[in-house]
Every structure is written in structure tokens, then in C-alpha cells.
Amino acid sequence: MLTSVALGLALGATDSAVNHVAVWRDETGLARSGRTPLTQAAEFLSFLLDTGWAWAALAVLAGWLVARRRGGGITVPALAGCVALAAATVADYGLNALFDDAALQVPATTFWLSRSVVLGPILGAAGALTRRPDLVGILTGLLVPWARS
Numbered sequence: 001m002l003t004s005v006a007l008g009l010a011l012g013a014t015d016s017a018v019n020h021v022a023v024w025r026d027e028t029g030l031a032r033s034g035r036t037p038l039t040q041a042a043e044f045l046s047f048l049l050d051t052g053w054a055w056a057a058l059a060v061l062a063g064w065l066v067a068r069r070r071g072g073g074i075t076v077p078a079l080a081g082c083v084a085l086a087a088a089t090v091a092d093y094g095l096n097a098l099f100d101d102a103a104l105q106v107p108a109t110t111f112w113l114s115r116s117v118v119l120g121p122i123l124g125a126a127g128a129l130t131r132r133p134d135l136v137g138i139l140t141g142l143l144v145p146w147a148r149s
């Protein structure tokens with residue numbers, strides 16, 4: 001479960017940090033062509049990390065890793081998906097508040113934490129099910145193709 005927390009914290013912290021690179025480098029008012037390559041790379045990475053697939057892949061990965069270590073059952077991998085998403089949400093919004101020198105956005109944090117509780121177990125269980133050699137494993141593996149390996 002510590003792996004799930006670490007993965008979640010890493011995604012949330014990375015997402016928050018890349019979203020603030022332009023601010024830190026004082027390049028927010030510049031046209032894209034006037035920004036440095038570092039800022040442009042951070043903006044590209046933020047486009048990738050701010051999408052739902054990256055967060056869904058986190059929960060699937062957490063479930064897959066737990067199932068890989070523990071073997072059968074989907075209860076613990078489902079919990080791992082929930083924990084990973086919750087840790088990512090707390091890290092993202094917590095660091096946003098720190099970087100912006102502002103209060104924590106409680107409504108937004110609560111909104112996404114509730115989604116972590118609902119979707120995290122489903123995605124974590126899907127990560128565990130990708131290990132199955134049957135049709136269920138193949139179908140759940142379509143969520144995140146690398147999980148079939």
C-alpha cells in the first residue's frame with residue numbers, strides 16, 4: 001500500500017509542479033513562441049498529466065502492482081487504486097495551495113476525493129484483473145495496454 005501512496009504523491013506533486021513552471025519562470029504573459037523550451041516542455045507535460053487517462057492509469061497501475069505482489073483477490077488492489085488517487089489529489093491540491101500561497105481549495109479537493117473513492121476501487125480492481133489469462137483479463141487490459149505485460 002505504501003507503493004500506492006508513493007505513486008499518488010509523485011503524480012500529484014509532479015502535476016502541481018509542472019503547472020507552475022511558467023509562473024516560477026515569469027513567462028505567463030508571453031506567447032508560446034516567446035517561452036523557453038523548459039516552460040514549453042512543462043506545459044506539454046501538464047497537458048498530459050491534467051487528463052483523466054493519466055489519473056486512471058495511476059489507479060490501474062496501483063492495483064496491478066499490488067496484485068502482482070500479493071496474488072489473487074481484487075479487494076486489496078481495489079483499495080490500492082483508491083489510495084493512489086486520494087494521495088495524488090491531496091498532493092496536487094496541497095501543493096497548489098502552497099505554491100500559490102493561498103488556501104486549500106476545499107470544494108474542489110472534496111469533489112475529486114469523492115471521485116477517488118468511487119472510481120479508484122474500480123480502476124484498481126481492473127489493474128488486478130489484467131493479470132488474468134482469459135477474456136476478462138484481455139478486456140480490462142484494454143484500459144491501459146501496458147498492464148497486460
